[in-house]
Amino acid sequence: MYQSPAHFIAICSDSIGETAEAVVQAALRQFELKGAEIKRYMNVREEDEIVQLMNEVSARNGVVAYTLVQPELREVIREEAVRLNVRAVDIMGPMVQAIADTFNDYPKRMPGLLHRLDEGYFRRVEAMEFAVQYDDGKDVGAILKADVILLGVSRISKTPLSMFLAHKGYKTVNYPVVPELSTPSQLKEVSPGKIFGLTMDARHLLKIRTERLKVMGLPNEVQYTALERIEEELQYAHNLFQQLNCPVIDVTDKAIEETAGLIIQSLSQEGSMPSI
Numbered sequence: 001m002y003q004s005p006a007h008f009i010a011i012c013s014d015s016i017g018e019t020a021e022a023v024v025q026a027a028l029r030q031f032e033l034k035g036a037e038i039k040r041y042m043n044v045r046e047e048d049e050i051v052q053l054m055n056e057v058s059a060r061n062g063v064v065a066y067t068l069v070q071p072e073l074r075e076v077i078r079e080e081a082v083r084l085n086v087r088a089v090d091i092m093g094p095m096v097q098a099i100a101d102t103f104n105d106y107p108k109r110m111p112g113l114l115h116r117l118d119e120g121y122f123r124r125v126e127a128m129e130f131a132v133q134y135d136d137g138k139d140v141g142a143i144l145k146a147d148v149i150l151l152g153v154s155r156i157s158k159t160p161l162s163m164f165l166a167h168k169g170y171k172t173v174n175y176p177v178v179p180e181l182s183t184p185s186q187l188k189e190v191s192p193g194k195i196f197g198l199t200m201d202a203r204h205l206l207k208i209r210t211e212r213l214k215v216m217g218l219p220n221e222v223q224y225t226a227l228e229r230i231e232e233e234l235q236y237a238h239n240l241f242q243q244l245n246c247p248v249i250d251v252t253d254k255a256i257e258e259t260a261g262l263i264i265q266s267l268s269q270e271g272s273m274p275s276i
Contacts (some may be wrong), residue, residue, distance in 0.1 A: 007036040008062030010053055012077065016042050020065045020091045044068065047076045058084040067092040069107065123169045130173075131166035135159055137175040140184040148263060149190060150174040151240065152198030153233040154224075155208045157251055157259075161198075164260045170267075177237040187244060196263055197241035197248040202231045204252050 009024055011017040017040040028036060041053045050073060057064050064081070066088060068074045074093055081088035096107050127147075134142035136159065143149055147170040150158045158174035165172040175184065187195065209225045223229045241248050247266060251259050 007033050008057065008060040009036065009038045010057045010062055010064040011038060011040040012044055012050065012053055012064055012066035012068065013040070013042055014044050014068050014070065014073065016040070017067065020067045023091050024065050044073070047073070050076045051080060054080040054084055054086060054088075058086050063087045063089070065089045065091050069096070120169060124167060127166040127169050127171045128163070130171040131162045134173045135162065137173075137184075140175070140186055142173045143175070143184060143186040144189060146171050146173040147194065148172040148267070149187070149195045150198060151177050151187075151195065151237065151244075151246070152200075153177050153205070153230075153237050155205060155212055156198045156200050157256060158198060160256050161251075161259055164256050165263065168260065168264065170264070177233070177240060179233060179236045183240060192245075193267065193269075195244055195246040196266075197237065197244070197246050198259075199234060199237065199241075199248055199250050201250075201252040202227060202234055205230055205234070 009028075011020045011024065013020055021038060021040065024038060041049065044050060044053075054064065054077065056062075064077070064086060066074070066077055068077065068090075069092070074090065077088055078090075080086070099105070100107055130142070130146070133139075134146075148162075148165055150162060150172060152158050152174070154176060158176070162172040162174045175187075206225060206227055209230070210220055213220055213222070213225060238248070249259055249262055
């Protein structure tokens with residue numbers, strides 16, 4: 001017999017609720033709660049909708065996180081929270097008010113602006129298509145068209161990092177570094193600050209490659225997962241990075257988001273190459 005999860009969190013939004021859910025998911029990672037359910041109430045425009053969802057939250061002893069830009073709707077959800085003794089968290093309201101107060105400006109109060117099909121949206125789409133088309137060194141000519149060039153040995157997370165940067169609007173190309181392959185001459189023509197070398201602890205990379213072979217159903221006794229070979233590849237890559245005078249990021253214990261953040265920060269500093 002089906003039982004509702006013990007921990008219920010409602011997302012109330014006048015758009016799609018992505019921002020609020022991202023905050024909730026980040027907060028949940030700090031706990032070991034089992035059976036948590038997140039339910040989105042999207043495109044909320046009427047007071048009756050808020051009353052209905054707040055009644056459900058109350059009945060299930062849950063909590064609600066909301067992103068509503070209309071003051072009257074925020075007031076309704078606050079009143080219902082008091083009436084029903086439900087914890088309600090305003091994700092965006094305090095930040096909007098802080099910006100308005102600090103810079104003496106007024107918010108547009110238009111739902112869904114984050115996901116509007118503007119110039120930034122189409123730039124991100126173009127960057128995603130670029131990353132897919134030129135993934136893993138498919139065309140070295142793309143190096144001169146890219147905003148970011150990632151270099152690294154096999155299984156060092158070049159592709160997911162490329163996709164994440166593309167989602168941020170950066171046309172990214174990644175190229176595999178292999179001792180037996182010649183280095184693309186185009187790398188020498190790239191403007192300073194666009195190339196980033198990725199490295200990793202050899203034993204950590206060994207584990208990743210070993211797991212990869214298991215997934216593919218291949219034996220582990222190959223050069224690809226030999227520690228000596230991996231160390232040789234990493235040293236070759238390090239020498240290449242020195243020749244190119246590019247920043248080197250050790251991704252051993254870094255999430256994709258953290259590595260991307262370092263790259264974006266470096267790019268924003270107009271070609272400077274801080275130690276990262």
